[in-house]
Amino acid sequence: MIYRDNIVGVFFLVLVSIFVNIESRSISQFLTQKTKGTKWAVLISGSAGWINYRHQADVCHAYQVLKAGGLKEENIIVFMYDDIAYNTKNPRPGVIINNRQGHDVYKGVPKDYVGDDVNAKNFFNVILANRSGVVGGSGKVLKSGPNDHIFIYYADHGGPGVITMPSGELIHADELFNVLKKKHALGTYDRLVIYIEACESGSMFDGILPKGLNIYATTASKPDENSFATYCGDGTPDHPCFGPCSLPEFKGICLGDLYSVAWMEDSDVQDRKTNTLHGQYSRVAKRTAANLTYGSHVMQYGDLMVSFDPLATYMGENFKNHSDDSVDAKSFSTSSSRNVDQRNSELFYLFTKHQKAPEGSDEKYEALVKLNKVKSQRSQVDNNVKHLGELLFGVEKGNEVLNSVRPAGKPLVDNWDCLKSYVKIFEAHCGRLTTYGRRHLRGIANICNAEITNEKMVSMSAQACSS
Ligand SMILES: *[C@@H]1O[C@H](CO)[C@@H](O)[C@H](O)[C@H]1NC(C)=O
Ligand SMILES: *[C@@H]1O[C@H](CO)[C@@H](O)[C@H](O)[C@H]1NC(C)=O
């Protein structure tokens, strides 16, 4: 009996192994089909300036992830202001790192669009492969075909319904969507994946990106939530790190953004042939929301079907074992590093500068003056908006109307032209909205949603900001 059972057992094992073999062969055939066509990527860092070090660090790292995956340089288009590596403040001239023990991620990154060529017009024309519309830069555009796979990654500050560029106009959610719709109508991709790191990045797609365009998007945060910088702090009592920190010589500069390093460190260590975008989304969401005091909710939009594609379809296979470039992503699921809400990273930098400067020095004094100036500009714009809300909706309801968040599946605003023109009206009377001030775009959107007339917006803005 025992003997016979063994025979049956062996026979069964043989059957199973044949089956597994067939299965894995058909899976690999399926994967080959999926990866037929060219992989393209567009990587955009939307900021400039030393204190925004991390956005260009993120984008350079993304380039290395894709390059290691075998994407060709001619198919990766990089937008970055390029004022970091050789910045006089850089303690490591010519080098950019994206985590504490990180290697140089700047080396080899193509300078397709740098300086003022990093703008919305060029970005849109690059996506639409409109070579004649591109001004400056390398002229590289997304000349993709119907079987191709496209990955777009953006890192910077944002605001409700907007992401920013270091030069020229902001990008509004409706404009990005129109470009994606046009790209779809051109029939020049099979599937397209977008990752966006920015404050309120969910508002770029919520209620806007429909299913059916073969586009899958994930964002660092909900429509009404900040995104977070990470690898900040240096482990001193003033700047404790709960997990890995930045480095002391970086003095208050954060080396990365939480959602961004989460996906890249995941792509660095996972087998991209067997791991899907969906798996990555789950791991990244878990890490980014591990401690919500210092984190956010990662969101997904569009065609969720696309998320069951392997990472390799967009990012290539990781031939090279470069887990030494990365921190072990698993160690983050419970611990949280020193993260700073993106909007507060400027204050964090100035505060650190002040703390670190020698007692009684000019440097210490200047940092304090600057810190106080930034704080007072912030309360000024907060007060202006609050005042405007009170004038329009009454002292009781003003705040509530301006800050109300529409339910999921409804866009920030119904009439994007109204938002754009009311922002202009507000700015004409109250001053230009800064990175910080853009948090109030939701308030202005709600003024449009409440159907306040143009005349009323003009007169109340003038009144709110007259003193
Ligand atoms: C290409 O860009 C130019 C300049 O922005 C524009 O006038 C033209 O309409 C664009 N063409 C297409 C096909 O989008
Ligand atoms: C989040 O981090 C803060 C600071 O370290 C800590 O006080 C708090 O307990 C953490 N919360 C959770 C849920 O881990």
Ligand SMILES: *[C@@H]1O[C@H](CO)[C@@H](O)[C@H](O)[C@H]1NC(C)=O
């Ligand atoms: C990659 O390298 C790390 C450290 O060098 C090693 O522990 C790990 O086993 C390697 N992984 C593979 C798949 O070779």
